[in-house]
Structures are given as C-alpha cells and as structure tokens.
Amino acid sequence: MKLNEKVRSYWEKEPCGTAEEIIGDAKPLSREWFNRVEKYRYSIEPFIFDVAQFKRHKGKKILEIGVGAGSDHLQWAKAGAKCYGVDLTDAAIRTTRKHLALHGLKSNLKRVDAEKLPFKDNTFDIVYSWGVIHHSEKPEVIIAEIRRVLKRGGLFIGMIYGRRSVVAFKYWLKHGLFKGRPWRSFADVLWNHFESVGTKAYTVPELEKMFGDFKEFEAQPIITWHDVSKWPVWISRLFPNKWGWFIALKASKQSNK
Ligand SMILES: C[S@@+](CC[C@H](N)C(=O)[O-])C[C@H]1O[C@@H](n2cnc3c(N)ncnc32)[C@H](O)[C@@H]1O
Numbered sequence: 612m613k614l615n616e617k618v619r620s621y622w623e624k625e626p627c628g629t630a631e632e633i634i635g636d637a638k639p640l641s642r643e644w645f646n647r648v649e650k651y652r653y654s655i656e657p658f659i660f661d662v663a664q665f666k667r668h669k670g671k672k673i674l675e676i677g678v679g680a681g682s683d684h685l686q687w688a689k690a691g692a693k694c695y696g697v698d699l700t701d702a703a704i705r706t707t708r709k710h711l712a713l714h715g716l717k718s719n720l721k722r723v724d725a726e727k728l729p730f731k732d733n734t735f736d737i738v739y740s741w742g743v744i745h746h747s748e749k750p751e752v753i754i755a756e757i758r759r760v761l762k763r764g765g766l767f768i769g770m771i772y773g774r775r776s777v778v779a780f781k782y783w784l785k786h787g788l789f790k791g792r793p794w795r796s797f798a799d800v801l802w803n804h805f806e807s808v809g810t811k812a813y814t815v816p817e818l819e820k821m822f823g824d825f826k827e828f829e830a831q832p833i834i835t836w837h838d839v840s841k842w843p844v845w846i847s848r849l850f851p852n853k854w855g856w857f858i859a860l861k862a863s864k865q866s867n868k
Contacts, residue, residue, distance in 0.1 A: 615748050618748075621807035621808070622702065624797055626702050627703075629727075644708050658804070665689070667738070668690060669858045670758075671735070671737055672736050673695065673737040674696070674734075674738045674760065678707040679698065684710070684718060688764065695720075697725055698720075701722050704720045704721070725743070733765075735761055738769075742840055763867065766861065773855055782805060783795065826865040827861075832852050833855040833856040838855060
C-alpha cells in the first residue's frame with residue numbers, strides 16, 4: 612500500500628481532534644459535538660488566532676489544505692473569506708461541510724490528495740495548512756503546489772512539526788531509550804509512532820530550504836501543550852520556544868513570477 616493510502620485510512624477513522632475523550636457523550640456532528648471539538652482545540656492551541664489572523668483576510672480567496680474537523684475552516688468562513696478546502700479523507704470533508712452548515716456557511720470542499728491540487732495557477736490570495744503537510748508522502752510536492760496555486764504576492768500560512776522539540780524527545784525516550792533502542796533517531800520514532808505512519812518533522816533550516824522558492828519566509832517555533840504535558844510544571848517552564856513541536860510558518864510568493 613502506498614504511504615498516502617495508509618495516511619488516508621488512518622484519518623478516515625476519526626478526523627483530527629474528535630477523539631472520545633474530547634467529545635464525550637455528545638451526539639456525533641451535533642452542535643454540542645462541534646462546540647466540544649472547538650473548545651478543546653482553542654484551549655490547547657490558542658495561538659492559532661495570532662498566527663492565522665482570520666479576521667484580517669475578509670473577502671480574500673483562501674484554500675485550506677487538510678481541513679480535518681473544520682474548526683479553522685469555520686473561522687475563515689465566519690471572517691468573510693471565500694473558502695475552498697481540501698482533505699485526503701471523506702470523513703474530514705463531510706465533517707467540515709456539516710460544521711459550516713450549522714452556522715449557515717458554505718465552502719467549496721473536495722476530497723483530494725494535496726500533492727496534486729485541482730486548481731489553476733495563481734488562483735488564491737491565501738493558502739492555509741495547519742499540521743498537515745508533514746503527514747504526506749512528499750511534503751515538498753505539496754509546497755510546490757501551494758506556490759503554484761497562490762496568486763503573485765499571495766501568502767502561505769501554516770504549521771509543520773519541529774524535530775528539535777520536546778515532543779520528539781519524549782517519543783525518543785518512550786520508543787527508543789526505554790525500549791532499549793537508544794540508537795533510534797527522532798525521525799524514525801516519529802515516522803513510526805506519531806499519528807499516521809510516515810509523520811515527518813523538520814528543523815527551521817530544513818524548512819527554509821523547502822520554502823526556498825518563496826520570496827519571504829518566517830518560521831516561529833512554539834512550545835505547545837503537547838511539549839509540556841507529563842512534565843512537572845517547574846521543568847516545563849524552562850523549555851524555550853525553540854524546542855517547540857509546532858513551527859508556525861508564513862511564506863509569500865514573489866509578485867513578479
Ligand atoms: C493532524 S490532521 C490536521 C487537520 C486540521 N488542519 C487540524 O489542525 O485539526 C491532518 C489532516 O491532514 C490530512 N492530510 C494528510 N495528508 C494529506 C494530503 N496529502 N492531502 C490532503 N490532506 C491530507 C488528513 O486527512 C487529516 O485530516
């Protein structure tokens with residue numbers, strides 16, 4: 612089976628952020644179910660609003676890659692953006708469509724592999740993708756597709772996992788050191804044990820290279836709940852942001868190419 616087929620079958624079972632411990636006894640896809648999904652998401656990742664700045668992009672044509680349960684997609688739609696969204700799974704497309712419909716909102720949603728986007732060159736003002744690209748077999752192909760479909764001067768906003776992070780270290784302790792296999796690399800334990808098989812994580816210099824065809828590029832690692840959980844609070848307070856699991860990204864496409 613090809614990697615992206617395995618990635619798809621993993622996320623078809625349950626869109627991201629909709630695990631039982633989050634949604635409890637709420638009726639699936641009900642307003643209460645979505646409220647619980649959103650409440651949990653923004654309680655552990657409140658910085659999404661600072662990074663995405665949804666409200667600044669009213670009237671812009673945006674494409675979200677990897678919509679998941681649609682919480683961020685709803686923010687784009689509520690902010691008045693012209694929304695397009697893709698995901699590898701039917702589950703995510705169905706869930707996101709329902710999520711927006713409960714608020715009387717719509718988007719152009721399609722199940723596709725973002726390694727081949729069904730859009731013309733220079734189509735979108737913004738492409739947004741939070742925690743998605745690192746799951747795909749060829750992240751560099753998605754990045755080239757993002758650049759292709761962005762209008763000249765358009766902006767990519769997103770997040771990709773960081774390898775020099777506390778999360779990567781915790782996974783190495785659990786699946787490497789404590790299993791008597793300390794030679795396993797951070798990349799190897801993340802590939803095999805974090806979410807869908809084939810998950811990758813990068814350093815800032817690696818990301819700078821991957822986004823080398825863009826004009827401006829900013830990468831900001833952020834310490835997250837995923838990094839600090841399970842450590843005594845006094846220890847976790849010592850973690851600098853550069854050890855963060857999330858690397859928030861902004862990259863703009865040249866205005867003349
Ligand atoms: C960790 S979830 C993130 C979802 C959402 N952005 C969020 O933050 O909750 C990863 C999502 O990426 C999607 N995905 C993975 N590889 C993809 C690809 N090649 N093309 C489109 N979507 C993909 C998965 O189906 C899944 O919905």
